[in-house]
Amino acid sequence: MKKRLLLATTIAAICATGAANAQLELNASLELDTDTYDTADTERKYDQNGHVELGAMGMTTHGDYFAKAVGVVRLQTDGDDNVEVRDVYFQIGNSTWDAMFGRFEAVNLFPLGKDTVVTTAGGVGFYEANLVRGRSKDDGGQIAFHYNPTETIRFELASIFGDDDTAGDNGTAISGIRPAISFSYPNIRVTAGMEKVKYDLTGGGEVDKTGFGINTGINLGEGFVNLAVSRLDNDETDLSTTSFAANMTYGAFGLGYIHSNEEVDGDDDMKLDTIYAAYTVQIFDMENASVTFAGSMSKAKNAGSDDKSNALRVRFNYAF
Numbered sequence: 001m002k003k004r005l006l007l008a009t010t011i012a013a014i015c016a017t018g019a020a021n022a023q024l025e026l027n028a029s030l031e032l033d034t035d036t037y038d039t040a041d042t043e044r045k046y047d048q049n050g051h052v053e054l055g056a057m058g059m060t061t062h063g064d065y066f067a068k069a070v071g072v073v074r075l076q077t078d079g080d081d082n083v084e085v086r087d088v089y090f091q092i093g094n095s096t097w098d099a100m101f102g103r104f105e106a107v108n109l110f111p112l113g114k115d116t117v118v119t120t121a122g123g124v125g126f127y128e129a130n131l132v133r134g135r136s137k138d139d140g141g142q143i144a145f146h147y148n149p150t151e152t153i154r155f156e157l158a159s160i161f162g163d164d165d166t167a168g169d170n171g172t173a174i175s176g177i178r179p180a181i182s183f184s185y186p187n188i189r190v191t192a193g194m195e196k197v198k199y200d201l202t203g204g205g206e207v208d209k210t211g212f213g214i215n216t217g218i219n220l221g222e223g224f225v226n227l228a229v230s231r232l233d234n235d236e237t238d239l240s241t242t243s244f245a246a247n248m249t250y251g252a253f254g255l256g257y258i259h260s261n262e263e264v265d266g267d268d269d270m271k272l273d274t275i276y277a278a279y280t281v282q283i284f285d286m287e288n289a290s291v292t293f294a295g296s297m298s299k300a301k302n303a304g305s306d307d308k309s310n311a312l313r314v315r316f317n318y319a320f
Contacts, residue, residue, distance in 0.1 A: 025057045028320035037311035039121065049078040050316075053086070064094040070104075086135070093146070100144045105134040106158035107180050109193050109213030111226045113247030114254020116278040116292050116315055122300030122307030124272040126243040126260035127232040129213025132178035132195040136160050140175070154182045156193075175199040189217040208235040215245075223250040238265050252280040274298040288319040 032050035055072040072086040089102030109129035112118060120126070134142050140162040147155045160176040180193025194212040201207065215228035228245040240263045247256030255277045262270035278294035292315040300307045 023059045023061075025055075027055045029053050030316070030318040030320070032316045033117075034314045035117070035311060037119070037309070039309045040307045049076070051076040051084075055087075065092075066094065066098075067092050089142075096148055098146050100146075101142070103135055103142060104144070106132070106144055106178060107156050107182065107191060107193070108133070109180060109191060109215060110228045110230050110243070110245060111215055111217070111247070112245060112258075113224075113226055113256050114249050114278045114294075115247075115256065115276065116254075116294035117296045117311050117313040118256075118258070118274060118276050119296040119298040119309040119311045120272060120274060120300070121298040121309035122270070122272070122302040124260065124262060124270045124300040124302055125241070126245075126258050126272060126274075127211060127213075127230045127241040128243070129193065129195065129211055129230040129232075131197050131209060131211065131232075132158055132160050132176035134158065134160075136162070152184045154184075156180045156182075160197075172199040187219040189219075191215050191217075205236065209233065210235070220250075223248060239263070254278045269302070271301045272298065273300075290317045291315065292317070 030050065030052050033048065035047045035049075036044055037047075038044040051074040053072060053074050055070070057068070057070045059066055059068040068091040069089075070091075071088050074084040074086055076082045076084055085103065087102075087104050089100050089104045091098055091100045093099055110127075112128075134144075136142055140160050142158070142160055144156060144158040146157075149155075156179070158178040158180070159174055161174050162172065176195060176197040178193060178195040180191060182189060182191040192212070192214040194210070197207060197209045199207055209232060211230065211232035213228065213230035215226060218225040218227075225248045226245065228243075230241075230243045232241045234240070241260060242263075243258065243260040245256065245258050247254065256275070258272070258274040260272040262272075274296060275298075276294070276296035278292050280290050280292040283289040283291055292313075294313045294315065296309075296311045298309045300309075
């Protein structure tokens with residue numbers, strides 16, 4: 001109920017701003033997935049889920065300055081709460097600097113390309129340098145600042161306040177911070193950043209994690225290649241995760257590979273290898289309707305035992 005009220009209030013404010021200043025954008029889209037998947041220990045299963053996403057954006061400008069409000073909500077077919085608030089934020093600034101307040105995602109330090117479906121086997125995950133990237137949970141909030149000294153350099157300082165975890169103490173003013181910098185060239189983009197998360201738990205102990213990520217994007221005309229590496233150190237559990245990603249898109253086709261190592265006390269105990277691919281076809285040559293055929297295979301080596309996970313997905317997209 002609180003999420004519905006927050007969204008309704010935000011969209012109403014956006015509409016009022018848009019009406020007064022003649023800048024308002026409304027959009028909607030549907031995404032529907034039909035899946036089949038299995039693991040080494042389970043038989044093949046089938047599932048279907050999806051959502052309709054509704055968005056609104058209003059912006060006012062005065063010279064080089066602007067004020068912008070955004071609200072995005074998803075109506076989902078699955079889950080205990082079928083309404084999910086995606087983005088609700090207020091942004092002010094100009095072409096050199098700006099500040100954002102609310103719920104949003106910061107810059108992507110570990111892009112996966114055309115990741116329609118990506119599986120992970122054996123309970124072994126990979127680290128995407130996204131603990132402070134955003135869309136915080138109910139107990140957190142976000143503030144980010146951007147500074148663009150030139151057309152090719154962009155600096156971002158993202159933060160999360162509150163604990164962003166139901167097991168936390170809800171009292172930390174700033175529980176996570178994430179500086180990042182991007183360099184853009186004619187056909188190459190390099191983005192690097194680090195993040196620090198630390199807060200106390202109500203049952204004792206604390207969360208104390210430090211990570212970094214760096215990626216390079218290469219524009220090849222009709223194709224695009226991403227290369228990324230990240231590392232996370234969990235000081236409380238002595239667990240370190242190092243992940244690598246390489247992916248490319250070429251027209252409607254996408255292919256990606258992820259490798260990840262999890263080390264406990266310096267021992268290389270768990271490894272994950274995942275490969276995924278996707279191909280999109282426009283339905284009857286209609287620009288707003290498409291179907292994507294995707295698959296993913298994952299294999300994990302966990303403490304001497306092997307596991308695998310496979311998935312196939314058919315995704316329908318429609319833009320209203």
